Structures are given as C-alpha cells and as structure tokens.
Amino acid sequence: MPDYGHEILFGTFLTPSAQDPDHVVALAELTEAAGLDLTTFQDHPYNADYLDTWTLLSWVAARTERLRISGNVLSLPLRPPAVLARAAASLDRLSHGRFELGLGAGAFWDGVEGMGARRLTAGQGVEALREAIDVLRGVWDDAAPGPLRHDGKYYPIPGMQRGPAPAHDIDIWLGAYQPKMLALTGQKANGWLPTLEYLRSPDRVTANRLIDEAAVAAGRDPRQIRRLLNLFTVDVSSRSRGFLQGPPEQWVEQLLPLVVEEGFSTFLIGRDDPRLIQTFGQEIAPALREAVARERAANVPDASRPGALAARSARGPGLDRETLPASLAARAVQPGDREYEGVRHTYSWKGAPALVIRPETAAEVAEAVSYARTQDVPLSVRSGGHGISGRSTNDGGIIIDMSRMNSVEVLDRASRRIRLEPGARWGQVAQALAPYGLAMSSGDYGDVGVGGLATTAGVGYLVRKHGLTIDHVVAAEIVTADGRLLRVDDEHHPDLFWAIRGAGGNFGVVTALELEAYEVDRVVFAQLVVDATDAAQLLRRWGQLVEDAPRELTSFLSLFPGRRGNPPMAQVTLVYAGDDVEAAQSALSPFLEIGPILDQQAQLAPYPAIVAPPGNQHRGQGLRDTRSGLAHHITPEAADLMANMINSGDVMIMQFRSVGAAVNDVARDATAYPHRDQNFSVLAATVEDRRRQLDKLWAELYPHLDGLYLSFESDTDPARLLDAWPEPTLSRLRAIKATYDPDNVFNRNFPIPPAG
Incomplete structure (x- = not known):
C-alpha cells in the first residue's frame, strides 16, 4: 500500500483505572510533556474498575494545553449519537479543537445489555454505526436549514435542534476489523483505528485494501482516511527481544515500513509505563519523523518542494x-x-x-x-x-x-474609502468598519466572501437604502489571463472596470477592491415566523408591502415546505437602515398583517451583529441545485405558481430578496449588472434527486421572471446568458472578453464567449 502522506502522529493508549485516577491523569500529562501528540482511553462503561471515559477525557483536556484526546474507542450502544454529538462538540469547543472521536459498533454485549442497552448482531451493529455517523455530522452542521430529522431504524431523530458546531472538523475514527466495518470506514469515516495484535483475518494489507476499495466506490479519495495503530506488545530495551521490543533505533527501523509501505501515520502505545512514554516521545518519535521525511524526499522529483x-x-x-x-x-x-x-x-x-x-x-x-x-x-x-x-x-x-488575502482597511474616513481583499468575509468586514461608523451592504450571511459578491452584484440587508455592493466599487486590482496585474477605475481600463462590476469572474482574479462605504451605526432588525398555509396570499401581501415601504426598509423572505403534518412556514427578515425606532416601527408594523404570526422579535442592533460570521465548516452541505430569477412584481399569477412549487414537496426552500429602490436609481448601462427595473430576486433550491421536478416547476414560473441573479444559479446553460446579461450588455461583455481573456481561461462563472 502507498504512503498516504499524512503528518506522522504519536500518542498513548492509557488504562482508565478507577483505583488510581491520579496515576492515569499523570500519565496523560507526561504524554504531553514528552512531546507526544495525543492520548486515548478505552471505553467500557459496564466495567466498574474503570473511570467513566468521557469524564476522564474532560478532566485531561482541562489539565493539558496542546494534547489531543480521544476515546479508543467509545462504545456507541451506551452513548446515543444525538447526545454524543453535543458532548463531543462541547468538549471540542472547551479544549479549543483538541478532541477526536474514536468510535466502535459495540462489544462485550453481556455488559452492554446488562446496562439496559439493546443487544445487536454484528451486522446490526454496523448499520447502527452507519446511522450514528450521519446523526453526529447532522448535529454538528448547525448551519443546515431546519431541525435535524433522521428516519433511522436504530437512531430515529423526529426533530432536534442542530449544534453546536465543534471548534474544528472532528475526525471520526472507527475501530474496525471485519469486512463490513472496514467498508463503512472507507465510505464514511476519517480514520481507521485497529490494534496491531488483533489484526489477523483480514490482515493489515487486506484490510487497508478493503478500506480503499470502499472509499473509491463511495467517490472518496482513500487518502482522506488516516490509518492509526494501537501497539500493546512493546518495550524499549538495550537488545532486541522481538518486534518493537528493543532499542529505539530498532523501533524506527520496524515502524518505517508501516508508514511508507502500508500507510499508517499514527502510533499509540498501550502500556502505562512512564519510561516507555518518555522514550517514545523524546527519542523514537523524532527519529521516525526524520526517517519518514527522508523516504518521502527520496521520491520527490524536485527536492526543493515541500x-x-x-x-x-x-x-x-x-x-x-x-x-x-x-x-x-x-x-x-x-x-x-x-x-x-x-x-x-x-x-x-x-x-x-x-x-x-x-x-x-x-x-x-x-x-x-x-x-x-x-x-x-x-x-x-x-x-x-x-x-x-x-x-x-x-x-x-x-x-x-483567495482566503489568505483577507485584509480590510479604512483608507480615508472622511471620504469613507475602504480597501478590501477578496478572501475577507463580509461579517469580518462589518466588524472592522463598525468602529468607524461605516458599513457596506453585503449579503445576508456573514461567511460569504468579498470577492464573489462584490463582482457579481451584492444584494444585502441595506440594499434598498444604499444599493448594490458593486454600485460602491470605485477601483479594483485584478490579475488578468495573461498574468498582468492591472488597477482599474473610471480612468484606467474603464471598459474592464465596467465589466467586473457584474461579471467579474469572467475577466480575471480580483485581488483588491476599493469602495465608498456609507454611514451606518445601528439598524432595527426584526424577524417573523409565519404560517404559510396560504403561501400565495402571503407572498402577494409581502411583495406589495415591500414595494410600498420606505427605502430604508429591506426585507427577505424564506419559504419552507410543510413536513410531518405541519403547514409550510415562512421566515421574514426585516431590516430598517437606521436607528429611528419610531420610523422603523411605522415601517415594520404593516408586515404583522401578512399572515398568522407564530413568532416575532425585533431589536435595535449594530449592523455587524446581524451578519456575524458563523465560521461554519465547508463540507458541501448545501442544496446543490438552485434556480434564480428576478421579478418586477409578485403578481397573483406568479404567487400561485410559487405556492405550487413549495407545496409540491419537490422544492426544499424558496427565498425572496427585495431589491428595487436605490438599486433602480442606477442606469442600466452604468455597470455590467443591467437589472435596474426589478423589485425582487427569487431563488428555489432542492436536492439532487428532485432536480427534474424543480426544472419542470421552474419552467412554469419562468415566463413571469425577467433576468437572474448570477451567484444563485447553478444551471450554466448558455441559453441563460441572455437572462444574466440581456443585450446590449452581453455583446459589450463579449468584446471586452476578447480583449482581456481571448482564450477563455476564466470559463467557470457563466462563461462569456469572447467576440469573434
């Protein structure tokens, strides 16, 4: 098997003896002092001679500073995954990202059953573990829409709140030996955690191959899965007495093939021996790391590269x-x-x-x-x-x-001129500008990056008052397809400056933007939860109220289908761009009549508070299939079709964002975003297996729409180019494309064919 290239880690597998708890904690502290990376503990809750492993993990986390901790492995039948997920995320947050989750399907069933848990066959244990992994990751995914629901045979979840998310992306390591468990490791886990002495049939090589084959079949790269190994029959002595029983140099010689030929990258010694732990950390670990580095370097064509x-x-x-x-x-x-x-x-x-x-x-x-x-x-x-x-x-x-290019600067407070790098998140921008009393309308989600939004359009919570983000861009720096770094503004490359404000992804990589921010301190932020049983009427009322509202008010509406006998629900967000509470109340109050209000809240808040960056993990957890359109009005005919979409059960969410007002003050040809007459942006999203149904429903709504919002559309059919850039905008963009990117290098973001 190949070397999977992981960082080499070393640690201990300690006995959680209840007879001498201070001793096991001292060994964990010694693990850290010896320079090792992690400590782990077996989990047998039915054994009264052992400390409770979770309590011990928490105690050790508090007594150490950098040491990673894990069960080796936790007994799933006695630790239900919904609770385990919350406990794991909490411990990971408290330890600042030092927890990993070693997990097993269950063993010692007499003890498990004696504590009230259900006895499972080997096959049932694997399927229960498969369900548990989905539940764990579903709980940790606190940014996913709606509560977590899991229609499982072993772990049904009727509906629970998600979160909290852990401090880092917790690895799930499975203790696996038999083919079904090995296959599950390849399909869903982040690591394989066996004990060397237990690996008989299948052997190490066969087991690794089974994991790799399962990973490939599941569409994963086998190198995503760390291979860990518990080592019990080990000792350090002056002369060799067997495998891993001899001087440190013998250990290095015998462990090296496990890394470079079989792919193991983490070694945990299972002896409560202080001298062995010290030698392992201070002599064996650094020597093996050097040996692995030499072996890897020997296979590097250009030795100057990492x-x-x-x-x-x-x-x-x-x-x-x-x-x-x-x-x-x-x-x-x-x-x-x-x-x-x-x-x-x-x-x-x-x-x-x-x-x-x-x-x-x-x-x-x-x-x-x-x-x-x-x-x-x-x-x-x-x-x-x-x-x-x-x-x-x-x-x-x-x-x-571009995530490492993320600076935010206030260049000149008097003129409100700011400079943003594309990798910054809008939540961070809001926080950085707040001390100056400035803000920039920047979407409705603090994790969104500057570069994509500020070159497409930029519909945010302040859009009806202050317009699109691109309307405030006064200069940019961009690397073009030929490798040049250009500064563009009204006087320098004005054609390219025009193009990147609405079609920026087609013309290069923007490395910095200068914008004129605006004066914003606090805003009035309100949210309503509304029964959407009559979704069509709700949408008509909301649309008319938005158009009639003062431009200080921007509103977004999310519509969710009914589930488990509940009616469709709507969440309405209302932001009044200013701190005049009386004026805000006057603007917000009519929205209380749009339908049966199930919940409401309103508050005067600093702008950064409503776009705070959540810091979510990026795991592809969103809805992949989206359709986007723009509408002049929410007409009765359009509202009926939209209601039919959400009531069909084939659309997971519809979102409506108000534009108009200040957006439409700008001339159609002032930027490459020509949609300056519409009042609403409309999005529909669903899961992959319902894409055809979404397309059919969207085709019925399409005649009632005019244009699209680029960043919300996953269909890049060339026929939709004219929806994004109706003429004469498209022809003008094609001519500029021929000048700056004639070979169509930047062809992923709704590719514009160069003229000629």
Whole structure:
C-alpha cells in the first residue's frame, strides 16, 4: 500500500483505572510533556474498575494545553449519537479543537445489555454505526436549514435542534476489523483505528485494501482516511527481544515500513509505563519523523518542494505538478494532505480538486494563473467559499483559493474609502468598519466572501437604502489571463472596470477592491415566523408591502415546505437602515398583517451583529441545485405558481430578496449588472434527486421572471446568458472578453464567449 502522506502522529493508549485516577491523569500529562501528540482511553462503561471515559477525557483536556484526546474507542450502544454529538462538540469547543472521536459498533454485549442497552448482531451493529455517523455530522452542521430529522431504524431523530458546531472538523475514527466495518470506514469515516495484535483475518494489507476499495466506490479519495495503530506488545530495551521490543533505533527501523509501505501515520502505545512514554516521545518519535521525511524526499522529483506536495505522484491526469513554481508549492494543498478536507469543498458544493493554491500576494496570484494556463484541467477561483452556484470548486482541477488575502482597511474616513481583499468575509468586514461608523451592504450571511459578491452584484440587508455592493466599487486590482496585474477605475481600463462590476469572474482574479462605504451605526432588525398555509396570499401581501415601504426598509423572505403534518412556514427578515425606532416601527408594523404570526422579535442592533460570521465548516452541505430569477412584481399569477412549487414537496426552500429602490436609481448601462427595473430576486433550491421536478416547476414560473441573479444559479446553460446579461450588455461583455481573456481561461462563472 502507498504512503498516504499524512503528518506522522504519536500518542498513548492509557488504562482508565478507577483505583488510581491520579496515576492515569499523570500519565496523560507526561504524554504531553514528552512531546507526544495525543492520548486515548478505552471505553467500557459496564466495567466498574474503570473511570467513566468521557469524564476522564474532560478532566485531561482541562489539565493539558496542546494534547489531543480521544476515546479508543467509545462504545456507541451506551452513548446515543444525538447526545454524543453535543458532548463531543462541547468538549471540542472547551479544549479549543483538541478532541477526536474514536468510535466502535459495540462489544462485550453481556455488559452492554446488562446496562439496559439493546443487544445487536454484528451486522446490526454496523448499520447502527452507519446511522450514528450521519446523526453526529447532522448535529454538528448547525448551519443546515431546519431541525435535524433522521428516519433511522436504530437512531430515529423526529426533530432536534442542530449544534453546536465543534471548534474544528472532528475526525471520526472507527475501530474496525471485519469486512463490513472496514467498508463503512472507507465510505464514511476519517480514520481507521485497529490494534496491531488483533489484526489477523483480514490482515493489515487486506484490510487497508478493503478500506480503499470502499472509499473509491463511495467517490472518496482513500487518502482522506488516516490509518492509526494501537501497539500493546512493546518495550524499549538495550537488545532486541522481538518486534518493537528493543532499542529505539530498532523501533524506527520496524515502524518505517508501516508508514511508507502500508500507510499508517499514527502510533499509540498501550502500556502505562512512564519510561516507555518518555522514550517514545523524546527519542523514537523524532527519529521516525526524520526517517519518514527522508523516504518521502527520496521520491520527490524536485527536492526543493515541500514533501507533502511532491512525495506522491508528480503527474496526475492533465496536471503536471513538476512545473508548479517553488514559490507556490508551500501554498499548495492536494489530496492526502492534512489540510485537504478543509479546502476541497465549498459550503454548498462538494469537490475533489487535484490542487488548491492559496496565494498571499497579488504576485503569487499572477504566478498561479500563469501556471494554471499550462495545465489541461478546470480552473476555479474562490473567495469565501459559500459557493451556492458551485463554481468555486471542481473535480480534478485547480482552485485558486483567495482566503489568505483577507485584509480590510479604512483608507480615508472622511471620504469613507475602504480597501478590501477578496478572501475577507463580509461579517469580518462589518466588524472592522463598525468602529468607524461605516458599513457596506453585503449579503445576508456573514461567511460569504468579498470577492464573489462584490463582482457579481451584492444584494444585502441595506440594499434598498444604499444599493448594490458593486454600485460602491470605485477601483479594483485584478490579475488578468495573461498574468498582468492591472488597477482599474473610471480612468484606467474603464471598459474592464465596467465589466467586473457584474461579471467579474469572467475577466480575471480580483485581488483588491476599493469602495465608498456609507454611514451606518445601528439598524432595527426584526424577524417573523409565519404560517404559510396560504403561501400565495402571503407572498402577494409581502411583495406589495415591500414595494410600498420606505427605502430604508429591506426585507427577505424564506419559504419552507410543510413536513410531518405541519403547514409550510415562512421566515421574514426585516431590516430598517437606521436607528429611528419610531420610523422603523411605522415601517415594520404593516408586515404583522401578512399572515398568522407564530413568532416575532425585533431589536435595535449594530449592523455587524446581524451578519456575524458563523465560521461554519465547508463540507458541501448545501442544496446543490438552485434556480434564480428576478421579478418586477409578485403578481397573483406568479404567487400561485410559487405556492405550487413549495407545496409540491419537490422544492426544499424558496427565498425572496427585495431589491428595487436605490438599486433602480442606477442606469442600466452604468455597470455590467443591467437589472435596474426589478423589485425582487427569487431563488428555489432542492436536492439532487428532485432536480427534474424543480426544472419542470421552474419552467412554469419562468415566463413571469425577467433576468437572474448570477451567484444563485447553478444551471450554466448558455441559453441563460441572455437572462444574466440581456443585450446590449452581453455583446459589450463579449468584446471586452476578447480583449482581456481571448482564450477563455476564466470559463467557470457563466462563461462569456469572447467576440469573434
């Protein structure tokens, strides 16, 4: 088996003896002092001679500073996953991201059954564990819409609140030996955690192969799965007495093949011996790390590059890693790297890129673009990675990830001029501008990145008062397809400056934006939950109230289908751009008549509080199939069709955002966003297996729409180009494309064909 390229980790597997609890805690503290990475404890709640493992994990986390902790492995039958998920996330937050979840399907069934849990067969245990993993990740995904519901045989969840999310993306390691468990490891887990002495049939090599085959069949890269190994029959002595029973140099010699030939990358010693723990951490671990680094470097075609990037195959299909500039190699992540899981997906879409480059300067962006042009693979550019449209990740290609270019500066308070880099999140922008009394209308979700929104349009909570984000851009810096870094504004490359405000993803990689912010301190923020049984009437009333409202008021409405006998529900968000409470109350009060109000709240709040960045993990957890349109009005005919969509059960959510007012004060040809007559943005989203039904329902609504909002549309059918950019805008964009990107390098974001 290959070396999967993971960072090499070392730790202990300690006995949680209740007879001498101070001793086991001292051994955990020694594990950290010896320089080891993690400590783990077996979990047998039915054994009265052992401390409760969860309590011990919490105590050790509080007594240490950097040590990772885990059960080895936790007994799932006695730790229901819904509660375990909350406990795990809580401990991970309290320990600042140091908890990992070792999990087992169950053993010692007499003891388990004696404590009141159900006895399961081996096959039932595997299926129960499969369900549990889904429940765990569903609870941790606190940004997913609605409560968590799981129609499971072993762990049914009728409806529970999600969250809290853990401090980091907790790994789930499975203790697995038999083929079904090994297959589950490949399909769903982050790690395999067996004990060396128990690996008989299948043996280590066969077991690893079964995991890899299951991973590939599930569409995963086997390198996503860390291979850990418990070691019990071990000792350090002056002369060899058997496998891992001898001097430190013998340990290194015998462990090295397990890393470079079989792919194991984490070793846990299962002896409560202080001398052994010290030797393992201070002598064996550093020596083995050096040996592994030498082996990996020996396979690197260009020894100047980091081992994690080049130690594996230098050439994949269509991608030549040997020509990656050395200055970018240290910024690059590829499958098998520890950081890969954190950069491969966006919030909404799953991806499997071959290479993710994270530049830190505009010069490095230019190098990345030049390198990508030489490769025969897709190229995506990512700012924040919310990515509803799906264009900021890909399969098998290159991603230029701008997340490290994330500065926010106030250049001149008097003129309200600010400078933003594309990797900043809008929630962070709001926080940085607040001390100056400034703000920028910036979507409705603090995790959204600056680059995508500020080059597409920018519909936010202040949009009817202050207009689109692009309407406040006064200059930009952009790397074009030929590797040039250009500053564009009304006087420098004015054609390109016009184009990037509404179609920016087609013309290069924006590395900085200058905008004129506006004076905003506090706003009035209100939310209503409304019974949407009569969804058509609700939408008509809401639409008319929005059009009649003062422009200080912006409103968004989310519509959810009925579930489990409950009627459809609507969540209405109302933001009054100012702190005049009396005027706000006058503007908000009519909305209390739009339908049966189930819940309501209103408050005077600083603008950053309503777009706070949640810091969610990006695992492709969103709804992939979305359709976007713009509407002049919510007419009775359109409202009936929209109600039919949400009542069909085939649409998971519909969202309506008010525009109009200040948006429509701007001339149609002032920017590449020409939609200056409409009053509403409409989005519908569903799961992949209901895409056809969504398309059918959307086709019925389509004649009532005029245009689309680019960032919310996942269908890139060329026929929809004229929806995004009706003439003469499209012809003007094609001519500019021919000047700055004639080879169509930037062809992922609703690709505009160059003229001619």
